[in-house]
Amino acid sequence: MKRVAYCELRGGAGFRLVLAALGLVMGLGLASAWVMEHYGHVVTGMDNQVVWGAPHVFAVFLIVAASGALNVASVGSVFDRALYKPMARLSALLAIALLVGGLAVLVLDLGRPERLVVAMTSYNFRSIFAWNIFLYTGFLALAVAYLIVMMGRGLGGLAKPVGLIAFLWRLLLTTGTGSIFGWLVAREAYDAAVMAPLFIAMSLAFGTAIFILLLAALVWASGRVPDTALLVRLGRLMGIFVAAVLYFVAVQHLTNLYAAEHAGLERFLLVNGGVYPLLFWTVQVGLGSVVPLGLVLLWRPHSPWVPMLAAALVIVGGFAQVYVTIIGGQAYPLELIPGRQVSSSFGDGSIAAYTPSMPEVGLGLGGVALALVVVLIGVRALRILPENLTGDQAEVAAAPDARILHP
Amino acid sequence: MSGDVRGQAPCGCDAGAGEARPSAEEANAAGIHSARRWFLKSAAAFTTVALAPGVTLMALTGGASPSAARPPSQPASSGQRWGLLIDASRCPEGCSACVSACSQENGWKGTGHPRTDAQWIRKLTVRDPKSSVTRSVPMMCQHCASPPCVDVCPTGASFKRADGIVLVDKHICIGCRYCMMACPYKARSFIHEPLTDQLAHAPRGKGTVESCTLCVHRVDEGRTPACVEACIGAGHGAMMFGDLNDPQSEIAKRVATLATRQIRADLGLDPGVRYQNL
Numbered sequence: 151m152k153r154v155a156y157c158e159l160r161g162g163a164g165f166r167l168v169l170a171a172l173g174l175v176m177g178l179g180l181a182s183a184w185v186m187e188h189y190g191h192v193v194t195g196m197d198n199q200v201v202w203g204a205p206h207v208f209a210v211f212l213i214v215a216a217s218g219a220l221n222v223a224s225v226g227s228v229f230d231r232a233l234y235k236p237m238a239r240l241s242a243l244l245a246i247a248l249l250v251g252g253l254a255v256l257v258l259d260l261g262r263p264e265r266l267v268v269a270m271t272s273y274n275f276r277s278i279f280a281w282n283i284f285l286y287t288g289f290l291a292l293a294v295a296y297l298i299v300m301m302g303r304g305l306g307g308l309a310k311p312v313g314l315i316a317f318l319w320r321l322l323l324t325t326g327t328g329s330i331f332g333w334l335v336a337r338e339a340y341d342a343a344v345m346a347p348l349f350i351a352m353s354l355a356f357g358t359a360i361f362i363l364l365l366a367a368l369v370w371a372s373g374r375v376p377d378t379a380l381l382v383r384l385g386r387l388m389g390i391f392v393a394a395v396l397y398f399v400a401v402q403h404l405t406n407l408y409a410a411e412h413a414g415l416e417r418f419l420l421v422n423g424g425v426y427p428l429l430f431w432t433v434q435v436g437l438g439s440v441v442p443l444g445l446v447l448l449w450r451p452h453s454p455w456v457p458m459l460a461a462a463l464v465i466v467g468g469f470a471q472v473y474v475t476i477i478g479g480q481a482y483p484l485e486l487i488p489g490r491q492v493s494s495s496f497g498d499g500s501i502a503a504y505t506p507s508m509p510e511v512g513l514g515l516g517g518v519a520l521a522l523v524v525v526l527i528g529v530r531a532l533r534i535l536p537e538n539l540t541g542d543q544a545e546v547a548a549a550p551d552a553r554i555l556h557p
Numbered sequence: 558m559s560g561d562v563r564g565q566a567p568c569g570c571d572a573g574a575g576e577a578r579p580s581a582e583e584a585n586a587a588g589i590h591s592a593r594r595w596f597l598k599s600a601a602a603f604t605t606v607a608l609a610p611g612v613t614l615m616a617l618t619g620g621a622s623p624s625a626a627r628p629p630s631q632p633a634s635s636g637q638r639w640g641l642l643i644d645a646s647r648c649p650e651g652c653s654a655c656v657s658a659c660s661q662e663n664g665w666k667g668t669g670h671p672r673t674d675a676q677w678i679r680k681l682t683v684r685d686p687k688s689s690v691t692r693s694v695p696m697m698c699q700h701c702a703s704p705p706c707v708d709v710c711p712t713g714a715s716f717k718r719a720d721g722i723v724l725v726d727k728h729i730c731i732g733c734r735y736c737m738m739a740c741p742y743k744a745r746s747f748i749h750e751p752l753t754d755q756l757a758h759a760p761r762g763k764g765t766v767e768s769c770t771l772c773v774h775r776v777d778e779g780r781t782p783a784c785v786e787a788c789i790g791a792g793h794g795a796m797m798f799g800d801l802n803d804p805q806s807e808i809a810k811r812v813a814t815l816a817t818r819q820i821r822a823d824l825g826l827d828p829g830v831r832y833q834n835l
Binding site: 187190191196198199201202261262263265266272273274276277278279280283330333336337480484485488489491492493494496498 | 670671672673674675676679680681682683684685686696705707708709710711712713729730731732733734735737738739740741742743745746747748749750751763764765766820821823824835
């Protein structure tokens with residue numbers, strides 16, 4: 151059985167340039183956060199009806215994707231698929247990075263981010279939000295532990311049990327994130343048990359999509375060409391997850407459509423809600439689901455670009471999905487008195503307008519940049535990347551005490 | 558104001574006259590006063606019984622305050638459940654006395670950004686699409702017995718006092734706005750801008766969430782909320798405040814005998830604010 155050799159990513163002018171560019175975007179994110187905290191959220195597009203805006207779209211997307219990014223490692227460790235084992239380290243690193251990026255955005259969007267210590271010391275255990283704090287920090291710790299046992303000499307035996315715990319934990323984590331919305335009985339767009347499995351499927355699709363693009367980019371950065379067969383296999387795995395997301399989305403909307411009380415909401419989200427139906431049908435369902443499904447499942451491509459294109463589309467569609475879920479769900483007014491039309495100076499009964507502001511988008515992009523910087527520093531400093539990676543080496547198995555080849 | 562008159566004698570008589578035996582003239586005068594009082598009481602009782610439900614709200618709430626002052630050393634009691642009863646038939650569409658009073662009492666006001674300005678209480682126009690009949694009612698925190706804002710708050714900043722008043726601990730609110738997502742009444746506001754000139758009894762702060770406190774500072778002093786007082790002062794008497802747990806309180810009697818409703822009762826939150834004729 152072949153052993154896998156891991157190496158650090160070579161540094162160079164290109165590496166430094168990318169790092170500097172990402173540093174700039176991070177700086178933009180920090181500046182955005184400062185503007186929001188200094189002047190208050192009045193500088194954002196958020197208000198008293200759309201209380202969670204673009205930063206939450208970025209944060210939820212990154213956090214959900216973090217859980218899914220660990221999937222490649224889980225498939226290798228927990229389900230013993232040898233093909234995926236060499237990529238497990240990168241999978242764990244990406245999970246850590248995405249979670250750090252997402253949490254940074256979430257925290258910096260708080261009205262009082264300096265009170266983070268309060269959130270860590272004062273808990274209301276009836277709150278799913280409080281439970282999520284444990285789920286996120288626990289996931290972070292598990293992913294780090296997973297990475298350590300995969301990389302440490304003589305710790306290889308622990309990879310499977312730690313991987314299994316991490317696998318179960320991330321199912322819990324995404325259930326928790328979905329339940330942040332699913333347990334909101336006040337809002338018609340949420341208040342559904344399907345949100346938990348939907349978020350799990352979303353996490354697997356988004357995380358795998360980001361992993362595909364990152365893997366290809368890092369292989370290129372190492373001066374090699376990504377293996378088409380490997381990317382195609384990862385793309386097909388992603389396709390299964392995208393199909394699962396579509397299934398749960400269909401269940402969610404069909405359930406709502408069956409209940410007459412939700413007809414107005416469904417009309418808003420699917421037909422006449424302006425930007426939301428457009429994003430739903432065109433970007434989320436069309437470009438982000440149907441097209442990638444066609445690319446990876448119905449077609450046997452001979453180019454690494456095809457699964458990469460599919461992955462990019464899944465990411466774009468995923469952003470659209472989270473946007474429609476979070477912003478669209480809030481833009482539709484609360485049903486204060488069923489059967490009556492209500493209006494007020496506080497926007498009751500009317501659709502809320504929301505336009506993301508520069509600081510919001512800047513903060514979100516800063517979180518994405520932070521995640522990528524964590525990945526880049528990780529692959530530069532640690533032996534994360536396998537030296538040789540092809541999709542037809544089914545006999546390849548990752549050995550924690552593998553001979554390390556330096557570049 | 559009712560809270561201010563509770564320390565005074567119930568009438569203008571001199572309370573020190575008991576030491577000397579009353580003269581015939583004095584006795585006669587006392588008899589006349591007594592008869593006058595009996596007549597006035599009887600007339601009031603007749604009026605109360607005769608008129609339609611809702612008409613007497615003003616008279617009842619204009620009397621002694623339904624709450625008694627609570628010493629600061631004593632905790633709020635779970636034996637009480639403060640609540641409001643709002644008669645939509647007596648709430649005129651153009652009147653916003655309750656809103657103005659709340660704003661003045663608690664120091665929240667418009668900043669020129671209506672989408673982000675706080676509104677602890679607002680006037681809601683409710684229209685029946687079938688009949689086009691409209692009603693105008695105040696909407697504020699409903700002080701639920703099972704408040705979802707309290708359930709979802711990660712730090713416990715949203716909390717419910719033993720006497721049913723739902724509040725925000727401004728010291729540990731981190732501004733996550735999850736309570737705003739969870740509230741079915743859109744009763745909470747996020748402070749989007751820096752504030753100045755805050756009032757000592759109504760602490761507010763940029764980056765935190767706030768809502769109607771049921772004028773807890775007044776209730777603890779044995780006074781009624783500012784909105785109720787203003788509604789009475791404006792001559793409408795559409796709002797009644799009291800202890801829902803006290804069967805002898807006017808609000809509890811009305812809730813027990815009249816067709817009142819809770820908004821979004823289907824959610825099972827048991828709001829402390831009830832509406833009549835809505």
